[in-house]
Amino acid sequence: QDIVLSNHEVEANHHFCNKLWHMSRLIMLLFKSLSGPQQDEVKGGWEQIDEYESQLGYPERGFLSLLHKLISDTTDRLHKLQIGVGRDIFVFSYDIFAGLYLELSKFKFNENPGADYLVNVMKVVMYGMDRLMRILHPYMPHITEVIHQSLPIPRHFPLINDKWPSVSVSGEDGFKHDEDAVKRLLTLKNLLGHIRGLRAIHQVKNSKLFTQIQVEAATEQICADLRQEQQFIEKMCGIEKDDLRFHIPRHNLAKSQLDRNNSNSMEADRYKYNGTAGSVMSSVLDGHGGLRVSIPKDQLQNSEMQKKRLSKQRQALEKQIQVLERKLSSLDFTEKAPPMKVEEAREKHARKSAEIAEVVRALASL
Numbered sequence: 001q002d003i004v005l006s007n008h009e010v011e012a013n014h015h016f017c018n019k020l021w022h023m024s025r026l027i028m029l030l031f032k033s034l035s036g037p038q039q040d041e042v043k044g045g046w047e048q049i050d051e052y053e054s055q056l057g058y059p060e061r062g063f064l065s066l067l068h069k070l071i072s073d074t075t076d077r078l079h080k081l082q083i084g085v086g087r088d089i090f091v092f093s094y095d096i097f098a099g100l101y102l103e104l105s106k107f108k109f110n111e112n113p114g115a116d117y118l119v120n121v122m123k124v125v126m127y128g129m130d131r132l133m134r135i136l137h138p139y140m141p142h143i144t145e146v147i148h149q150s151l152p153i154p155r156h157f158p159l160i161n162d163k164w165p166s167v168s169v170s171g172e173d174g175f176k177h178d179e180d181a182v183k184r185l186l187t188l189k190n191l192l193g194h195i196r197g198l199r200a201i202h203q204v205k206n207s208k209l210f211t212q213i214q215v216e217a218a219t220e221q222i223c224a225d226l227r228q229e230q231q232f233i234e235k236m237c238g239i240e241k242d243d244l245r246f247h248i249p250r251h252n253l254a255k256s257q258l259d260r261n262n263s264n265s266m267e268a269d270r271y272k273y274n275g276t277a278g279s280v281m282s283s284v285l286d287g288h289g290g291l292r293v294s295i296p297k298d299q300l301q302n303s304e305m306q307k308k309r310l311s312k313q314r315q316a317l318e319k320q321i322q323v324l325e326r327k328l329s330s331l332d333f334t335e336k337a338p339p340m341k342v343e344e345a346r347e348k349h350a351r352k353s354a355e356i357a358e359v360v361r362a363l364a365s366l
Contacts, residue, residue: 014091014285017143018103021138024147027129031122031152031346042154045124046130055117057295058225060124061178062185063101066092067128069165074135082340086139088163089132097128100189107232126153129163162363188233191215192310195237198293201310201362202300209240217248218290246346263268288349310363324349 031039045051048062056064070092077083105121112118133148135158145159156162195210204210218225222244228234234244327333327345334342 015116016093018138019094019098020143022091023102024129024150026102026106027125027210028150028152030106033109033113034118034122035114038114039152041119042122044153046126046153052120052123055120056124057177058181058184059101059104059229060121061181063096063128064185065177065179066096066183066185067131071131071135071165071167075166076216078138083139084311086136087344089136093132095189097132100185100192101125101128101129103236104229106230107235111231114256126151134159134162134165135281136363143355152341176198184222187222187228188226188289190235190291192236193238194291194293195233195295197358198300198362199238201358202306204238204300207237209238210295211240211243212296213239213244214294215244215246216292216294217246220248223248226293266268307363308361314356314363317352317359321349321352321356324352 018085024324031042034042039166049204053061056140070088073088102125105125108115108121109118129151130153132153137144141160148159149155195213198204199210226246230244230246231241232240234241328349330344333345
């Protein structure tokens with residue numbers, strides 16, 4: 001069957017290959033930063049997840065759970081000859097592995113070089129890269145083989161002759177799927193993406209650091225998780241050190257908790273922006289965590305030029321969404337086109353709808 005192959009898709013795949021190559025180089029740099037005994041420990045036990053599972057934090061457990069779900073879904077779809085599942089691997093590699101967990105791992109290595117817990121972090125990174133190369137091998141045999149050969153792990157066969165990773169979300173390989181850790185990891189991802197998205201939409205210069213940022217979460221557990229990674233969030237989002245505060249709404253506290261948490265609430269109040277109610281931009285994130293981010297408006301560009309740019313972007317997105325809606329409402333397309341093409345159109349419509357919601361939110365804040 002003929003397929004439509006655009007230059008844009010070729011360029012995207014080229015950039016994806018570069019991303020995988022840079023990921024492997026970073027992993028090798030992190031591995032070489034460990035001491036000799038630590039490197040030997042990683043080489044000897046990186047695959048026995050069940051032996052060190054209890055020592056892992058929620059980012060590691062969430063990452064492994066998402067990886068195992070991806071492997072399980074990929075295996076099922078390949079058995080059904082649904083080769084379009086490569087898109088899921090692409091998204092996981094960019095958004096979860098490279099964009100979140102690998103960045104978090106690099107930050108931990110830089111902040112605490114030589115720490116004992118970095119051994120388990122390195123084991124998870126190595127396990128993730130090994131499994132990613134295996135499930136990508138049917139799509140990209142050459143670069144995955146070269147990258148897999150560069151990893152400091154035992155190899156018995158080339159990937160084409162090696163075993164396919166066999167896992168299930170029920171944990172038959174010794175590691176149980178941790179849905180709670182997944183939600184906590186995705187909450188961190190959503191917060192990072194939202195604040196960085198605001199910087200991009202409002203064209204805030206990289207050299208300008210945000211200050212007096214307030215994040216309101218639904219529960220104290222979410223606040224504790226985010227405080228645990230506060231320095232990482234500040235670095236990734238361009239926030240002044242120790243100028244990011246997390247708290248929960250007072251109406252979410254049980255009466256018995258009010259006194260116990262009063263000091264935390266008072267601390268949060270000290271960092272509230274000292275201005276009028278209209279001088280703070282608050283935005284609510286969709287998804288896990290029930291997060292609300294508050295940023296002083298004077299830290300965001302507020303010009304007529306900015307409004308014009310966002311208005312143009314909104315018009316362009318509206319046109320794209322209209323085209324997609326006409327396509328999806330056509331029975332000729334939904335009933336006769338390949339199922340994967342229909343699914344791709346629906347996913348694109350969802351992405352564009354999310355983008356226009358961000359633009360509308362940004363316009364409303366100006």
